[in-house]
Amino acid sequence: MTLYQKIPTTSTRIDPLTLVAAAGIVLLSFVATAAIVRWLPDAGRQDEPTVTPPVPATAAQASSASSAALPATPAARTAREQNSRAQATQFASV
Known part of the structure; x- marks a missing residue:
């Protein structure tokens, strides 16, 4: 075998x-x-814009309703932008 x-x-x-x-x-x-x-x-991201926090829908509607009553001067426009940023910050902190 x-x-x-x-x-x-x-x-x-x-x-x-x-x-x-x-x-x-x-x-x-x-x-x-x-x-x-x-x-x-x-190095490649220097020209990209920074991301802004989202604005809640109720704050956007309130700012658009108040924008009709305000004059369209540059000072009024910056005041509206600061107001909307403050509302967005307040919403984000809740």
Whole structure:
């Protein structure tokens, strides 16, 4: 009776392409995390406008109703904008 030696089907060696793919995923994850946490320089974002807080619908309706009664001078316009910002800040703090 002859004994046949079994052919090994598993290997302990890691495929080089798998190693490169895993390293690429880890690197991209670090870069994405750094971008989200803002550890990267903001050279491209200098010209972007800042985000303003949303104004509640009731404050927007109240400011539009009061804007009809006020004259359209620049001083009145800035007073209305400051009033709407104050209402939005008050709403956000509640």
